[in-house]
Amino acid sequence: MKHVLIGVITTSLALAWGGCATKDAPTELAAVMADRYVAPVKYADHRAQQKLFEAEGGNIAFTDHGTGPAIVLLHGVPTSSWMYRKIIPTLQQNMRVITVDQLGYGSSQKPSRDDVDYTPAAQARRIEALLAARGVTEYSILMHDMGGLTAWEMLAAKPEAVQNLVVLNTIVGETGFKHPNMEAGFITTQLMKAYTSSLTSAAILDKTFGDLGLKGEYKLSEDECYGYVRPMREGADDALYSFFTTVNDDLFAALETKQQGWPNFKGRVLVMWGAKDETLTVGQIPTLQAAFNIPDQNIHIYENNAHFLAEEIPNEIVQNVSDFMR
Numbered sequence: 001m002k003h004v005l006i007g008v009i010t011t012s013l014a015l016a017w018g019g020c021a022t023k024d025a026p027t028e029l030a031a032v033m034a035d036r037y038v039a040p041v042k043y044a045d046h047r048a049q050q051k052l053f054e055a056e057g058g059n060i061a062f063t064d065h066g067t068g069p070a071i072v073l074l075h076g077v078p079t080s081s082w083m084y085r086k087i088i089p090t091l092q093q094n095m096r097v098i099t100v101d102q103l104g105y106g107s108s109q110k111p112s113r114d115d116v117d118y119t120p121a122a123q124a125r126r127i128e129a130l131l132a133a134r135g136v137t138e139y140s141i142l143m144h145d146m147g148g149l150t151a152w153e154m155l156a157a158k159p160e161a162v163q164n165l166v167v168l169n170t171i172v173g174e175t176g177f178k179h180p181n182m183e184a185g186f187i188t189t190q191l192m193k194a195y196t197s198s199l200t201s202a203a204i205l206d207k208t209f210g211d212l213g214l215k216g217e218y219k220l221s222e223d224e225c226y227g228y229v230r231p232m233r234e235g236a237d238d239a240l241y242s243f244f245t246t247v248n249d250d251l252f253a254a255l256e257t258k259q260q261g262w263p264n265f266k267g268r269v270l271v272m273w274g275a276k277d278e279t280l281t282v283g284q285i286p287t288l289q290a291a292f293n294i295p296d297q298n299i300h301i302y303e304n305n306a307h308f309l310a311e312e313i314p315n316e317i318v319q320n321v322s323d324f325m326r
Helices: 002-009 013-017 043-048 120-133 147-157 186-196 201-211 222-233 237-244 249-259 282-292 314-325
Strands: 051-055 058-065 070-074 096-100 139-145 162-170 268-274 299-302
Touching: 043 222, 051 120, 058 120, 070 120, 070 147, 096 120, 120 147, 139 147, 147 162, 147 249, 162 282, 162 314, 186 201, 186 222, 186 237, 201 222, 268 282, 268 314, 282 299, 299 314
Parallel strands: 070 096, 070 139, 139 162, 162 268, 268 299
Antiparallel strands: 051 058, 058 096
């Protein structure tokens, strides 16, 4: 990913005005109902439906809508709960759907990495505290990308609370993960600042999403892209830096240790994976299937899709999750 970012930064800054909306737009949501999530048109519509929870290190933003068995949706990098806006409205009809912007992302606070712990374990503690405060003692987890790291921590800390797992192109281990090799220091600091700069953030995110499959038929509109750009510009570089500089041997060793406990999980696991994802490849799936003893019918590989299934094929995601949770 480092060479992608460097290439974008050295490209004409005019690109920053090309793919993503670059200014605030007024909300078009006429009224927000407390008991249901209304599909947003603008990013402001989504934020209007979020609440804040005072967690360890800073406030985290969340949504909590619907009734029934609870399912927690965890986003990855460089995204937020905005990514799930297309699937919440239908899932909430039969489930209690909770989304969380992890600290440093989305509408949550973005403290300096010198002042806060951005590790997956700390992110998991914040979400567990939120769930406890909301009276949620049992829940399923839907995870994507870096959200998997938080999910594995939650599973290890409170295995009795986790009922089911839904896995979308998630970090499982080193095998099948063509991960960036970013070392701590000046260069990585500047690359992360490019994500948040008003001059380069739109271009970098447009390029990143395009490389990960959101192009052509699935290309984001300006309003959709702005929902990713706006949170980055609010100071997400420290959280990004903390993530990218810790994708290393220590992380993978820790994941291997956690995998040893996965066979003890008593719930069910559903896997949905975009086969065209060139970063988190289908090579991650065998580790999951072996550890959790997942039956073949619970593994769905989408040959024509890539990394962002919740953006690309939200209807298929909703149908599979609904059938799985019955």
